[in-house]
Amino acid sequence: MSEETPAMRAPLAGALTNNETRNLPVVIGVDLGGTQIRAAVLRGAELISRVAQLTGEDTAPEHLIPRIFNAIQQALDEARTTLEQVAGIGIATPGPLDHRTGIVYAPPNMPGWDIVPLRDIFEQHFSPASKGGDAAQLRIFVENDAHAAGLGEYLFGAGRGCSNMVYLTLSTGIGGGVIVDGKIVEGVNGTAGELGHMTIDRHGGRCRCGNYGCLEYLASGTAIARYADEAIAAGQGVELLEFARALQQHGNELELLAHEAAGVGYEGSPGNLEAPRITAHMVSQAAQAGIPLARAIITNAAEAIGVGLVNVIHIFNPQVIVLGGGVTQMGPMLMEPALRIVQERTMKVPLDAVRIVLAELGGNAGLVGAGALVYYYMQAQ
Numbered sequence: 062m063s064e065e066t067p068a069m070r071a072p073l074a075g076a077l078t079n080n081e082t083r084n085l086p087v088v089i090g091v092d093l094g095g096t097q098i099r100a101a102v103l104r105g106a107e108l109i110s111r112v113a114q115l116t117g118e119d120t121a122p123e124h125l126i127p128r129i130f131n132a133i134q135q136a137l138d139e140a141r142t143t144l145e146q147v148a149g150i151g152i153a154t155p156g157p158l159d160h161r162t163g164i165v166y167a168p169p170n171m172p173g174w175d176i177v178p179l180r181d182i183f184e185q186h187f188s189p190a191s192k193g194g195d196a197a198q199l200r201i202f203v204e205n206d207a208h209a210a211g212l213g214e215y216l217f218g219a220g221r222g223c224s225n226m227v228y229l230t231l232s233t234g235i236g237g238g239v240i241v242d243g244k245i246v247e248g249v250n251g252t253a254g255e256l257g258h259m260t261i262d263r264h265g266g267r268c269r270c271g272n273y274g275c276l277e278y279l280a281s282g283t284a285i286a287r288y289a290d291e292a293i294a295a296g297q298g299v300e301l302l303e304f305a306r307a308l309q310q311h312g313n314e315l316e317l318l319a320h321e322a323a324g325v326g327y328e329g330s331p332g333n334l335e336a337p338r339i340t341a342h343m344v345s346q347a348a349q350a351g352i353p354l355a356r357a358i359i360t361n362a363a364e365a366i367g368v369g370l371v372n373v374i375h376i377f378n379p380q381v382i383v384l385g386g387g388v389t390q391m392g393p394m395l396m397e398p399a400l401r402i403v404q405e406r407t408m409k410v411p412l413d414a415v416r417i418v419l420a421e422l423g424g425n426a427g428l429v430g431a432g433a434l435v436y437y438y439m440q441a442q
């Protein structure tokens with residue numbers, strides 16, 4: 062890394078002007094997930110190159126980490142740049158982890174990761190000594206993926222210009238990143254901001270975290286699909302089940318057409334029409350088609366989100382709450398019941414101060430957030 066990174070001294074708290082963004086050094090972002098490994102060379106929110114691979118079945122660190130190194134090299138090659146030209150590497154991974162030590166502690170969706178000193182492993186791999194050079198040590202930063210995505214929205218997305226911001230990602234799980242007075246709230250060992258595991262219903266079912274009635278248990282994509290499965294199992298979901306079968310049938314026909322068009326023939330199975338796998342997206346489509354059970358499931362999840370937002374506003378008094386993740390694509394049928402609860406139940410003074418907005422970085426939030434770690438931590442030092 063070069064010593065000349067004058068843009069690192071540019072003010073990062075709050076909004077960056079276009080000019081400041083142009084002057085930012087180039088960084089590497091790595092977004093490590095249970096489904097995909099992604100690496101990018103970035104400048105601010107601009108992706109200069111992007112490499113994505115499926116994580117695959119074998120998530121053991123000894124298999125996955127060399128693949129991440131390869132993905133980084135590929136991203137550098139595609140960006141026609143070299144390690145010497147980047148200011149640092151930011152890695153966003155599922156928690157729990159301690160960002161100060163860079164140690165990852167057994168994320169539930171990454172089997173085999175049990176106390177992995179990720180930052181040390183990267184530092185060793187990318188150290189100038191191991192490359193035979195005499196350049197300065199490349200800086201590596203490891204952060205919880207939701208904290209990183211929140212930081213990305215704070216510096217380059219919907220939270221620009223706000224020093225008190227809460228990011229809530231509604232996806233297969235629910236995660237959070239909290240910025241108070243321009244700083245990520247980490248807690249004593251890095252696990253603060255687990256907004257998905259705040260209790261909404263103390264009599265609720267058992268969440269995978271061990272707590273009961275968590276927001277994630279009640280309102281994640283996984284929860285929406287689970288409600289539908291439970292209703293079907295209880296014999297209440299005939300209409301929803303038929304809709305799901307029709308969707309799956311349609312999907313199979315599209316697949317058949319695609320195979321025929323590609324001239325490769327079709328050897329796949331026609332799918333199990335007796336028991337189609339219900340997804341949150343399917344429930345959302347059914348609700349849009351007017352199926353009352355699907356609509357009720359989504360309203361129920363949306364109201365739990367509303368209660369979660371009331372809690373977030375009362376605890377943090379944020380200027381903006383940024384909602385990200387695939388579940389937000391359900392649009393008004395999700396947002397309206399959630400916002401109604403917020404209006405009805407929040408204290409007036411913090412309610413008047415807050416804006417609730419959708420994330421701006423979309424599918425690249427993880428990568429932009431990973432890169433943002435380098436700007437954020439190098440500025441803070």
Ligand SMILES: [Zn+2]
Pocket residue numbers: 257258259268269270271272273275277278
């Ligand atoms: Zn939980």
